[in-house]
Amino acid sequence: MDNCIFCKIIKKEIPKDFNYESENLVVFPDINPSADLHLLIVPKMHIGGIGEIGEEQTKLLGEIYAIVNKLVLENKLTDDAYRVVVNGGKAQHVPHLHFHLLGGQWKKFI
Numbered sequence: 001m002d003n004c005i006f007c008k009i010i011k012k013e014i015p016k017d018f019n020y021e022s023e024n025l026v027v028f029p030d031i032n033p034s035a036d037l038h039l040l041i042v043p044k045m046h047i048g049g050i051g052e053i054g055e056e057q058t059k060l061l062g063e064i065y066a067i068v069n070k071l072v073l074e075n076k077l078t079d080d081a082y083r084v085v086v087n088g089g090k091a092q093h094v095p096h097l098h099f100h101l102l103g104g105q106w107k108k109f110i
């Protein structure tokens with residue numbers, strides 16, 4: 001979608017190193033981290049937010065949580081604190097569905 005910052009990152013119109021990439025999603029660090037580890041898990045398909053998730057996204061949601069778990073294990077977060085956050089409404093600033101993985105010490109509310 002035009003003018004969507006995350007679509008531009010996914011299409012590499014804005015250079016960004018990905019921690020992980022598959023056919024359906026990318027993972028990259030948040031530019032303004034709210035915790036020691038703050039990664040964004042972003043579907044490549046432009047889905048505006050929770051309200052645009054349909055039944056056809058069931059498989060994608062499963063893949064997202066499988067990748068979250070892989071990132072949790074890789075970053076040894078199982079014995080530490082971690083959270084997965086999806087913002088909506090006025091709390092959502094980028095209108096392209098994304099999952100925040102926040103690990104370790106919490107710095108600020110997102």
Ligand code: 5GP
Binds near residue numbers: 028030087091094
């Ligand atoms: P939201 O408030 O929509 O849930 O979260 C959007 C997140 O995207 C924020 O935590 C913000 O710091 C992050 N963000 C916004 N623009 C960019 C960008 O250009 N690059 C990266 N890596 N993160 C961004």
Ligand code: ZN
Binds near residue numbers: 045
């Ligand atoms: Zn987008």
